[in-house]
Amino acid sequence: MSSEVLWPFIPSPNPTSIAGAQGAYLHMSDGRKVLDAAGGAIVTNIGHGRKDVAAAMAAAAENCTYAVPPWLTPEREALLQELTEHWLPDHLPCVHLSSGGSESNEAAIKIATQFQAAMGRPEKQIVLARSLSYHGTTIQMAGVSGHQSRKRGLESLINEVPRIDTPYPLRCPLGPHHPDATEYYLKNLEDTIESIGAENIAALIAEPLNGSSAGAITPPEGYWPRAQEILRRHEILLIMDEVMTGFGRTGERFGSELYGLEPDLLVAGKGMAGGYAAISGTYGRKEIADVIGNAGFNIMFHTFGALPLSCAASTKVLQILREEDMLSRVKTMGSQLFDALNEKLGQHPNVAEIRGEGLLLGIELVKDRETLEKFDEDERVTERVVGKAMEEGVFFYPGGTGVARDIICIGAPFIIGEAEVDLMVNALDKALAQL
Template identity: 50%
Template sequence: MEAAGNFAALQGRRQRRLDLDTFGRRQQALFDAQTRHCFHLGHGGTNRMFAREDAQDASVAPVEIERPSGVAKIGRVARHAFARQQRQFEIGRNALHPCRGPAAQQEVQQPAPLVGVHFRAQAERRIVASEPAQDQPRNFGPRPRRDLAGRHLAAIGVARAEARAFARLDQRHRLAAQREFICGGDADNAGTDDDDLHDGPALPVPRFEWGPTGIKAAQLWRRQRRGDGKERASAESLCPAYSAAIPRDRQAWSPPPMTVQTPLWPFVPSPRMVDITHAKGCILHTRGGGEILDASGGAIVSNIGHGRAEVGAATAAAMTSMSYAVPPFLTPERTRLMERLRRAWLPPHLTRTWLASGGSEAVDAACRLAVQHFRARGNTSRWKIVGRDISYHGTTLFTLGIAGHEARKRGFERLIPDMPLAPTPYALRSPLGRHHPDFDIAAADAFEALVLREGPETIAAFIAEPIGGSSGGALMPGPRYWPRIQEICKRHGILLIIDEVMTGFGRTGKAFACAHFDIAPDILVSGKGLAGGYAPIVGVFASEEVVAPLAEGGQSLMFYTYGGHPGACAAADKVLQIMEEEDLVARAAARGRALAERLEALLGQHPNVAEIRGEGLLRGIEIVRDRETLERFPESAAVTQRVIGAGLKRGVFFYGGGTGAIRDIVCLGPAFIVSDAELDRMAETLKAAIDEAVAAV
């Protein structure tokens, strides 16, 4: 009774302002929030309440507040009575947070005589368990922190059964809680038929709330203390941890609705995604039983189509034999892939291979190789990589700097290297005039003028796609462009890097698009078609002349962890084998001609289609407001997105493109096994989608 009386007296003094040197009213607001105390277990810091056990009388313990100027005793309280009065426990900001370091994952040992309890200075995102039922036995002592898959569960004075339940949350609870925390989704719907996480029964999970932080919390507190009739602070507004335990209709603030269905995109909310369960050939199957004809092979990736069991079997065999080997080591899968590439696919002068897991990595590595080539020869003045103004080479900061995709650079300009960009041969909008016969020579001459202006002695390499990818919508360079570019590079000692991440391995009807223009690159980058979407693997291929200075100087190109992964190499080797056995490169050329004929018949004279271009199964359609004047739609009209949406509504997926210079592009790049009936459907649906999108603007 004496202990309970002491605690009641302490509660009666909860409105008293604590004179803390550095934390002031915001801490007081949190400490005195109605009858609740929003404490949580944690590490470090100078704000800390310590409950020290007394060896003689464990029922009474002094409570102290530590501050920089010393320790001020605020009274004595019965430790067990204090625990009994708690109605909820709080998980602090580290709970379920995917980005906290190992320092936040230390465990508090139960036998320790000192149990730390401190309060946060700001009301932030929190999660609170519901209050245990009155008839449940309570735990009369602070429970230790439990590790929950690397996250923390802090419990003070809650029922043991409830603490154990939260500590043993299974995967479904954790995923639903993560979704609620990251995306603001409705965790109460977890487990329903349309839930992408699992198909089990609905399970209750803690709810996350947003609340005022920092200055806003302090302003609310001042208004309450001032009594000026303005908005009054409450436990709900000052402490979101409290609001999570009260009915929804009483909450003072609620988060904006978001529609993300899963935690797969943790950073930025987005509309509900299409849920694909499986695929076969060129058809994607949705959870609801629908079908989508993939007119773009994903992101211009698929070549042999979905569902080839032999690729899965080869990958499984490789990964059963070996899960991983560091890239400098050889594996049977990597050896077989290298032999196949040299024998049947690569230009004969490209004898050196370096493997990575993505196109951005590969382009970045190719540019580093070019600079490293000159440094190994003692030439440190060549460090510039020249790109083109209508281009895209990846999403690393460096690859963004060598491309002209301005929309992707916004907000990162200070981080991105400012590399020179040459004009792109663009027949439709050539400075010389629409489809001028010398547009290609003019673009090549402009490149040489740029080289002379920058100084040839400062340029290490020129990088470009042989046929423009999604950034230009399959821009064709003209017959004289590449011979002229090669002559300029050779004359000025500049290495030529050809980016065939999108066009390589049969996409344009030849093994590599270089073959259409007799290009002999010093470095070749290729990726998407290497494994046809079955595994993340790309390659950088270089000549002996490029690599020799590095070898002589004992240097090497830095590798990526998953470069040349055994499973990925096995998948790529099997995909290339299938393409050889079924002659899919020649099929891509024939299917490409058939697709071009259908597009020309339906869209060749369309008032909103400026041009249909491309080679093989890489085709681009440029959409404009006026075909004659080439007037573009405003960016706010989002015509490309409208076309993609209208296509999906009709069960066909198209791939968007453009850079700003070319605003509205739709790209087609189906798998090489596409049928005539599927080509017919693609063309007809594209026409209907363009008509619908234009009518809606």
């Protein structure tokens, strides 16, 4: 590559280059094979290099290069049929497509605000978010995200939003995994709503379980259904950000189904096309669309939302997930991996917790597992562990928000087998030895 070009924008001290990727493996430019236990950025759900997906994309590119997003094309119709027949919860038939999670979350926030205005509640404008969270990288979504390290230097630009505590059973202020954790976090939600005034709040945006922001933290028993009741009572919409958890990553179609939730708006991207194309969706209740439509409000599209080629890629990926019964595989391999990690590393002096659902797992590392004292940020523990594991032939995803640390995330493709489970456990074991 020309020495004039700098890539990425701020060059990395450890430049990484891959020649290609197949199945669950990255083929490094230096000839090594590395297991992609992160699925890229927790995206490549069906694995790399499927020729049937590439063929579907090529056919779409030949058939219809581009059409404005609101029009139907055969590729869009096929995707809408796949989504409504097999994936979307029955109460969410309305679909708006964008190119990535940040755009789709912004669309959800706009839709929620327009809905409240159209309902004659224009003062309901505040979007509540959670203390540890990630919803995207546009200026608006960076403000909504509870992700400190991704906002540094942007403070003057960003509008922060009010936050509730992300339920974090391990670090519940009442004590680790305290039996009253659910009550504690529900009270925090009620108190926050009361202090802001429900009449000012349009929606809560939240991940059903955290993605990489805080490493697959799952809520305490019974939290979500009761939180949803509280929101409904106050006419606050629930936006579930399933950009990372959607389309099978947890073993269910959507993470919200793990908790019996019925979000008003659901956002899902990443695995929607398994990395083959840039596509992401905002899905909503019919009443919401009717109310906004009747008020004469417009939901503007992005030029590349619903690109026919992306729709074709997504349709094929979603069909593969179904026809090859990959969600069952997520459950089986996820629990095998969880058990194997626990067996080998569950008692490691620097492992505070191994958690998650399906093939979205997080391993929280601490200086002292008794007190849960964290390593200093300057020690860059996550970075060092991920770097060492890479040398051992496995790419894990670095998690955490700066405040929440040090967290190693696993978001492996759904096609992994026992050999890959062994590889991950052994690589992580070796990488932790340096601590």
